[in-house]
Amino acid sequence: MNEPAKKPPMTRDSLLPLLAAHVLTHGLGQASLRPLARAAGTSDRMLLYHFGSKEALMADLLGHIAQVYAAALDAAMGSARAASRGEVVARILAQGDAPAMQPFLALWWEIVAGAVRGIASYRTAARAMMDELLGWLETQMPADDPDPKGGARYLLTLIEGTLMLGAIDHGDTAHDGLLASGLLRP
Amino acid sequence: MNEPAKKPPMTRDSLLPLLAAHVLTHGLGQASLRPLARAAGTSDRMLLYHFGSKEALMADLLGHIAQVYAAALDAAMGSARAASRGEVVARILAQGDAPAMQPFLALWWEIVAGAVRGIASYRTAARAMMDELLGWLETQMPADDPDPKGGARYLLTLIEGTLMLGAIDHGDTAHDGLLASGLLRP
DNA sequence: CGATAAATGTAGCACTTGCTACACAGGCTT
DNA sequence: AAGCCTGTGTAGCAAGTGCTACATTTATCG
Secondary structure, three states, X not given: OOOOOOOOOOOHHHHHHHHHHXXXXXXXXXXXHHHHHHHHOOOHHHHHXXXXXXXXXXXXXXXXXXXXXXXXXXXXXXXXXXXXXXXXXXXXXXXXXXXXXXXXXXXXXXXXXXXXXXXXXXXXXXXXXXXXXXXXXXXXXXXXXXXHHHHHHHHHHHHHXXXXXXXXXXXXXXXXXXXXXXXXXX | OOOOOOOOOOOHHHHHHHHHHHHHHHOOOOXXXXXXXXXXXXXXXXXXXXXXXXXXXXXXXXXXXXXXXXXXXXXXXXXXXXXXXXXXXXXXXXHHHXXXXXXXXXXXXXXXXXXXXXXXXXXXXXXXXXXXXXXXXXXHOOOXXXXXXXXXXHHHHHHHHHHHHHHOOOHHHHHHHHHHHOOOOO
């Protein structure tokens, strides 16, 4: 009667959320098979059985995380449209400061680093996430913006620069830069 | 008579350039003691003898690389002052595209990722390199700029965003953004 | 010269890595 | 009933990790 009733059959789809949770809190650097398996309540043996290889697992996992990220964006999308570009930036940066987004941001830089080093699955995930963010940004642009497409790319560049500077304790630098740009008002 | 005359006494300072070269081409991920030692023509044993621990070695190494980076900036500093902010950005991005800078950029994102994960020596190195870049940028601002300090921070944010987007094959996105910002002209 | 310390080589330890071989259960079809 | 495919557990391997113990060479100094 002590049987934990672990019938739920354990598929790729049932494993991915558990793996994603582990990676989001512990980082990609610690993403070796045994720790991942422990986090998912299995063995490395089973992870390889289900995913084929670690490389395939990582590709699936990053894809899954990209989906979760997109969903989080949707959920955070404010209903009212912003009135100015500055308001768009302010909203997004406010969301970037939210605790819920921190694990994603931390993971993001690891993905970027891996992409630059040429790891294919990282490149794919990075592109997917950035495409998603750019598309979402375009829908967030003010209704009367003269150049929503170009403006979204401009804001994306500023936002990513700001996030990077924030990641290395240069958040003030980026903030002062945004003030000087005229987008934000003090 | 086959003796390679390996007299040069091998100090920290003689090792660091060799280690830096290896890390710049192979990345921090491959920076384990034995490969590093091979690249420097020694043994892991000797690296620990000279640096005490891997952690101390990495701290020294990142500090050294930050110095090299600063020197590279000095060397690349154009003599003539830029006439506009757009020209400053264009110059720096041109330099960022130079092949000589690629290893630094690739390393940069690994340092950022490590800094975000809380590795102290990475944080220190990241701060040092960004302080250096910001200071240099201020000296590069146009002579007639109304707000050189704020402007430099604004440009730095844009530049870092552009570099990141370029790192994940979104260089076009950043370029279009800079065009839309009015800083660059087509 | 002899003693002492610094520098270097050789082995090894305990651990983690991705991955595999083998056995064994249960349900499925034939 | 006989086979068979899917799922799972246990062991293990070869390679690599940071680091240490011990022995040896080499240089320095009294």
